[in-house]
Amino acid sequence: MAALGEAEDILVYYSGTSELNPPKPYKPTKLLYQDAGDGVFLITLNDPKRLNSMSFALAQELLLVVEHVKRDDRLKVVVWTGAGRAFSAGGNFADPTSAVPEEVYAGYIHAGVALPLPDISAAAVTRAMVKLPKISIAAVNGLAVGGGVNMAFVWNDFAYCGQDTTFRYPFAELGLTPELGSSILLSKMVGLMRAKELMQLGGEFTAQRAYELGLCTEVVPTAEVLPRALQAAKKLASVPQFALRENKRLVNKELVEVIDSVTEDEYLTIRKAITNPDTVKAMTALMKKSSKSSKL
Numbered sequence: 001m002a003a004l005g006e007a008e009d010i011l012v013y014y015s016g017t018s019e020l021n022p023p024k025p026y027k028p029t030k031l032l033y034q035d036a037g038d039g040v041f042l043i044t045l046n047d048p049k050r051l052n053s054m055s056f057a058l059a060q061e062l063l064l065v066v067e068h069v070k071r072d073d074r075l076k077v078v079v080w081t082g083a084g085r086a087f088s089a090g091g092n093f094a095d096p097t098s099a100v101p102e103e104v105y106a107g108y109i110h111a112g113v114a115l116p117l118p119d120i121s122a123a124a125v126t127r128a129m130v131k132l133p134k135i136s137i138a139a140v141n142g143l144a145v146g147g148g149v150n151m152a153f154v155w156n157d158f159a160y161c162g163q164d165t166t167f168r169y170p171f172a173e174l175g176l177t178p179e180l181g182s183s184i185l186l187s188k189m190v191g192l193m194r195a196k197e198l199m200q201l202g203g204e205f206t207a208q209r210a211y212e213l214g215l216c217t218e219v220v221p222t223a224e225v226l227p228r229a230l231q232a233a234k235k236l237a238s239v240p241q242f243a244l245r246e247n248k249r250l251v252n253k254e255l256v257e258v259i260d261s262v263t264e265d266e267y268l269t270i271r272k273a274i275t276n277p278d279t280v281k282a283m284t285a286l287m288k289k290s291s292k293s294s295k296l
Helices: 056-071 102-110 123-131 145-154 181-190 192-201 207-213 222-237 239-273 277-294
Strands: 010-017 018-026 031-037 040-045 075-080 085-090 135-140 143-145 157-162 166-168 217-219
Touching: 010 056, 018 102, 031 056, 031 222, 031 239, 040 056, 040 085, 040 145, 040 222, 056 102, 056 123, 075 085, 075 145, 075 181, 085 145, 135 222, 143 145, 145 157, 145 166, 145 181, 145 239, 157 207, 157 222, 166 207, 181 192, 181 239, 207 217, 217 222
Parallel strands: 040 075, 075 135, 085 143, 135 157, 143 166, 157 217
Antiparallel strands: 010 018, 031 040
8 A cells, every 4th residue: 555645734614704715724633634645535533542433523523624625626536444443433422522613613504514513413514425526435444333334334435344344323222313314325225124124223234244235345354445445546536537526426416406404304303312311311321331431
């Protein structure tokens, strides 16, 4: 695998009620943004101690980095992976902190890019990913849980999985509802009954099973997952980009037309779910368990 460039700052394009001209640099705390060469950039979810779980900080930085990806003229294809032993362990409801300034997030809301907090279902960044004209590829390593599964499969055009990767949707046991566009996109990928099986029964499944369901492009030896994804990205970056992006637009047209209404429903529904007594009880137990684990 070719050497990666140093981690770069991304650019912030909005603050308060204004679009910034010129945009201002921002150093992500939970992400790495690196030039992989030949028009390919790598984004690494970089909170390995917490298994790259979707904390408040990561969720906000994802929104910023997708806007940056869209505007970075050097980038033709983006690859996503996770640092350490997980791609992403899903939602982290115990950490409310973020390095993103309040006025910056407010600017993204004012511009129609973000939604008012709490955006627990990641509706805004899901819309941005589904509408992203550039090709996006997941290099999925280790563990993916809940929203981490959706980040890998639902958000991306291609997904390469390490053979030891495992996946699980814990929504039913936690009293949570579908998010990240999975209420429509997952069933389109695997069929209605299989989508219900995955999200409502919630058993663990392997990378090979994900491949059989049509969720991933290829299963490769774990050490080869990122090189394989970068190889595919560079091949895609080498072809005429206008036609490639129009190809994606045409194939995704139906999804793009409905994603705003779908994610609005997910956004409102999960906000109701988290106040339900059964969900509160389940989530409280999870946070207690997570707190104990972090002290070990």
